[in-house]
Amino acid sequence: DVKVTQSSRYLVKRTGEKVFLECVQDMDHENMFWYRQDPGLGLRLIYFSYDVKMKEKGDIPEGYSVSREKKERFSLILESASTNQTSMYLCASSFRDRGFYFGPGTRLTVT
Amino acid sequence: AQSVTQLDSQVPVFEEAPVELRCNYSSSVSVYLFWYVQYPNQGLQLLLKYLSGSTLVKGINGFEAEFNKSQTSFHLRKPSVHISDTAEYFCAVILLSGGYNKLIFGAGTRLAVHP
Numbered sequence: 001d002v003k004v005t006q007s008s009r010y011l012v013k014r015t016g017e018k019v020f021l022e023c024v025q026d027m028d029h030e031n032m033f034w035y036r037q038d039p040g041l042g043l044r045l046i047y048f049s050y051d052v053k054m055k056e057k058g059d060i061p062e063g064y065s066v067s068r069e070k071k072e073r074f075s076l077i078l079e080s081a082s083t084n085q086t087s088m089y090l091c092a093s094s095f096r097d098r099g100f101y102f103g104p105g106t107r108l109t110v111t
Numbered sequence: 112a113q114s115v116t117q118l119d120s121q122v123p124v125f126e127e128a129p130v131e132l133r134c135n136y137s138s139s140v141s142v143y144l145f146w147y148v149q150y151p152n153q154g155l156q157l158l159l160k161y162l163s164g165s166t167l168v169k170g171i172n173g174f175e176a177e178f179n180k181s182q183t184s185f186h187l188r189k190p191s192v193h194i195s196d197t198a199e200y201f202c203a204v205i206l207l208s209g210g211y212n213k214l215i216f217g218a219g220t221r222l223a224v225h226p
Contacts, residue, residue, distance in 0.1 A: 102155040
């Protein structure tokens with residue numbers, strides 16, 4: 001089974017802190033994605049990566065950056081956390097377009 | 112522009128009744144279509160997907176969906192629901208536009224099954 005793991009299930013940070021969310025997949029997938037999930041809005045794509053050191057902006061990249069130094073790891077960075085970034089963050093990986101596999105999510109609260 | 116519309120934000124239903132969760136998409140190119148389920152406090156799980164071939168797709172837990180190209184719909188159905196089907200359901204689409212293909216989600220439908 002494909003496994004996508006995220007470094008934390010719950011995280012509480014203060015406004016202005018730099019926040020790192022880590023995602024690791026174990027199936028050698030080429031594509032990785034970061035989404036945020038908010039009630040009534042579904043999942044919105046923040047950034048994605050189709051190869052090591054490559055990244056593309058999604059629909060809501062403002063306030064975020066990403067890093068992919070190794071194929072299995074994709075990090076989401078909040079440069080200066082704000083309260084409107086309080087959300088559930090979901091990482092996913094895929095092989096071509098045939099299946100997207102999601103991690104359990106990180107619920108981030110920014111106070 | 113919204114590519115995926117889930118027409119109902121909440122659907123209450125009694126146990127053993129049939130249910131249909133509606134999903135419409137907008138696209139001028141070919142698509143792949145998906146339904147995901149999220150149980151309380153869990154991640155997303157793939158229910159079923161349409162890539163090509165038969166327009167009636169069967170998934171896990173007794174769910175099925177039908178791709179209707181003329182109506183640009185991909186409604187999810189189950190003939191008899193259980194309490195354990197209570198969850199949030201997301202319709203998603205990949206637009207095969209030739210660029211980097213992204214999974215685009217609808218806003219979700221919360222299914223509440225009552226005894």
